[in-house]
Amino acid sequence: MKQPLKIGHRGAKGHLAENTLESIQKALELGVGAIELDVHRCRTGELVVIHDFTLDRTTNGEGEVAGKTLEELRALKIEGKFKIPLLKEVLDLIEGKCRINIELKGSHTAPGTCEIIRDYLKNRNWSYEDFIVSSFQKNELFEVYGIDPNIPIGILSKASFPEAIELGKLVKAKAIHPSIGIITRANVKLSQQQGFLVNVWTVNDPEAIQRMKNFGVDGIISDYPDLL
């Protein structure tokens, strides 16, 4: 049986505070093949790594990420000790060690993300296949495709496999990223027959991990990548 790519969710969310450099370092130590993380654009334009649109759940701050300056965000603490990283800091940390799945969570994240990717392709030790940019937001994916059609795209879906495949064709996506709640063996096969990889999220339970392997998925995104 083929071994799917091990993808650490928000770093290694099950072990350390999500989307922090420490969590990403932990995922690297657990031997991941890729790391998934979420990006938002802050008020001063930089791309920061955080899941929610607001600061309240994961930091000691409050309010919208998009309404804060980088300086304001950098002053905040996660679990009393960690910081909100910049996307660039994550790329610097994992360069040459694994691939990255950048989820465009916030609005207006496509242009800045593409700019960073193209900078790292040109000036650093990264290649196109080290990246996959995913999103639930169609407009961000169309923007990525318009800026550079060579950047690999993943279509995130928690509702409909057929719709994800249709959108995937429009933006020449590399992969479909379905939630475990919509996956079936037939959907996996159909997607792969149409040329897409299938990377499923978020799979933490050993029985479900085995089921996804039996389905022949290409990648599994997990809070506990060590279980993969």
Ligand code: G3P
């Ligand atoms: O990219 C897979 C998964 O992370 C999407 O959902 O809410 O965990 O960002 P969420």
Ligand code: CA
């Ligand atoms: Ca995510």
